[in-house]
Structure formats: C-alpha cells, structure tokens
Amino acid sequence: MRAIVVGTGAGGATAARELQSAGFEVCILESGSSFKPFTRNLSWSEPLRRLGLLGGEKNFRHLFPAMDIHRSSEDLVLVRGLTTGGSTVLSCGNLVRTDNGLKEIGLDLTPEFQELEDELNPIPIPEDKWRPLTRKMFQSAQDMGLDPKPTPKAVDPQRCTGCGLCELGCRVAARWDSRRFLKEAINRGAILHTRTPVKEIIVAHNMVKGVLARYQGRKTIIKGDVVVLAAGGIGTAQILKNSGLDVKDNLWADIVLTLGGVSKGAHQLEEPPMVWYTKHEDFILSPYLDVLSHFFHKPWRNVSIDDRVGLMIKLADVEEGTVYADGQVEKSLTSIDQIRLDQAIKYASQVMDGAGVSRPFIQGMYNGGHLGGTVSLKKEDVKNMRPSWLPEGLWVADLSLAPRSQGMPTILLTAALALKVARKIIAEN
C-alpha cells in the first residue's frame, strides 16, 4: 500500500513515521528545501534598522527563505515554515496540551497527548536561565493572582545557549522539531522529495489516485493509494481548493501581539523565549522579545534590542479567514478579537508595571503562526477521523482539522491529531 504524505511539519512528519512503521510504502512530498537555521550575526543590521532601511517584513524572506511571511490584511501578517520540518523548525519548543473545541465534537486526544509527551519529555527551562526581569514579571503576575507557570518545552536545557532566537532555527539542535520524526521515517525506508510542491489531488470516481506536483521543475503525477494532506492550515486548503474541493473560510491563526516596554540593560534576548505563561479564557501572556516587531515595526524603532522588553499576548481569534486557490489569504482582526485583546493588554500592562518596566508600552505587529480550521472536523467525522466530504483515500493530518482557535501552543495538538488519523488509515487498509 503506497501512501503519499504532503508536508513535513508537525502533522506530516508524525503521520509519515506512523505509516512507515506499519509497513506502508511512504513517499513524502515537501514544497520547501532542507532547513538551515539563520546563522548570520544580527548586529550589522542595527544601524539600518534604526534608520528604517530594512524595509517591510517581506524583505526578511531574502535572508531567511524558510520563513514565509504573508500579509493577510493591513493589520495582520501570517507566518509559517515552508521547509523540511514546517513551522516546527521556527517554534519556541513550547509543548503543551490544548483542546479547545474538541469536547464539543466528542474528540478525546488524551492517549495521544500522553504518548507524545512520554516520548518528547517536555520540561521547563530552569529558573537560573531566566533573565532577572523575566523573573520580576513572573513575580508580578503571581502577585496579581494570575497563576503563572513555567512553560514545558521540548528543549534540552544543557544544550540550549539561550540565544533567544528560536524562531530563526536552533543552531545547536537543542530544540526538538519534526525533522526528528521525519528522519526516523526515512531511516525505515520512507522517501522524501523536497522542492516538490503539490498542486492538486488526482481523483477518479470519487477515489483518490495520487497528486499533481511540481517535481524537478516539471508538472508530474505521483501515484498513491492513499494521500495524506499535511501542508498546514494554508497549504492544505490551497491544494483542496485547486482540486475543486470545498474548503470552509474558517482559518484561525492565534493572533500574537507583543507589548513592548523598556528596561535599560534587560537583555531579554539572552534567554529562551516564553519561559513562563499565564492562562486566561481566550489568551495567554508570556515573556517574549518579538524579533519581527523589533526589526520591521516602525513604532519599535527607537529602542535598542538590549533595552527592549516584551510581553506576548497570544489570542484565540475568531475563526474567520479565507484561503484562495492561488495561496492568497484574507484575514483581519474582528471586533471580538479587538475586545479580547483590549482585556489582555490591560493585564499585560499591569504585569509590566509591577515588574518596573518603563512605559510607554507600545504594541508590536499583529501576527499569527498557528494556522488551522480550514478542514475542521465535525462531530460526525470523529469516528473516522476524516471529513466525510473528502474523496475515498484522501485524508488530512494537520492543524487544519482543529475547529477552534486555541490561543495556546499547537504542535502537540497537531501531532496528536495526525497520530490518530494515521492509526485510522492503518486500521482501514
């Protein structure tokens, strides 16, 4: 039985490894190239940044092609990894359970969460590696009764150098990313083709036959008995739309807004990002120096990186966004998002005030990198872990399946969904 897996991120790598272990002949198609972390020293860019000569955030792609930055409206940019490892290679390594919206559809991922946690063993970064100001903000959140907790991370604290630039790839391989699952699948015989973007699904008589991809510069049909789409919230929706299949306009992104204050010599970048978090109904707060805002957001320009202090709000946004067949995306902040953000900004400001961070607290760029919801599961789909409207043999195993935004890290959720989907495929074939 030949399975084609599209994408190598949290979902694709998990599904590929599982299918290969069960004896499938697995062919993995990845649109991006092999991942290389960003290794240039950033200090050269500081004078250009201050003068505003770095241009817009899109220019970053020339320096670091693995990070795809897409403006979905005037006020929001979406970020994803287009490379081996998908968005996991850009992650902060946070690994927590989140299941917003799953109970409503009768989906319990507890066994999959447990199994993945047992394997990846997420642990907090020891407090002696936190910057003093981060400790003060933790204390301030505690004094406010917000119950902050150290963030479990799939990061080896012994190896981590605390460079603070997890989103640009881990130079010392201290942080887990899905390439580890991918490697296991390949070691057991799976074939990986990078730089092979899938365009469409090939279907005959409501049965999947394979995919149409660009392979070695040519349009090529690659045949398979089973096709597993794991190209992420945007990529999977784009392929389905190109194939004439119905995708809902329910894209969510977990919108991030970092509030930027100042504290002389804080050196917040000299610790891993997001070492603790507070959990609220629609958002989390977590210490984070937003590199995108530092480099490309005009209102943040006049403060040096050594003195900038950030507190991130990660918001569960309204599930309203459209992916088009050409890959364009339309999504903006809704009035409900804005109301929830205003409440979060109040809490974040209080935490920073309590830690002695100097005002003004300036808002960073609105961005989102948890892309899901476009092929969301319904109650009636859960038994088969597959939306019923998909042709036979076509499966989805990525964050697109999650119906609701989380306002929480989403790798564990994606991998748990993919694991459950892969086991259904194995059971049915």
Ligand SMILES: Cc1cc2nc3c(=O)[nH]c(=O)nc-3n(C[C@H](O)[C@H](O)[C@H](O)COP(=O)(O)OP(=O)(O)OC[C@H]3O[C@@H](n4cnc5c(N)ncnc54)[C@H](O)[C@@H]3O)c2cc1C
């Ligand atoms: C900067 C950043 C930091 C993050 N930090 C964290 C964190 O610390 N903890 C956490 O839990 N979550 C984090 N996330 C979110 C998390 O990484 C994603 O939610 C998760 O990786 C989603 O998995 P996925 O498989 O759906 O998509 P992805 O991991 O994005 O994988 C999609 C894959 O499909 C490929 N692809 C796309 N289109 C095509 C195509 N047409 N043909 C072939 N291949 C294609 C892509 O190149 C990629 O390999 C972060 C996200 C970002 C952007």
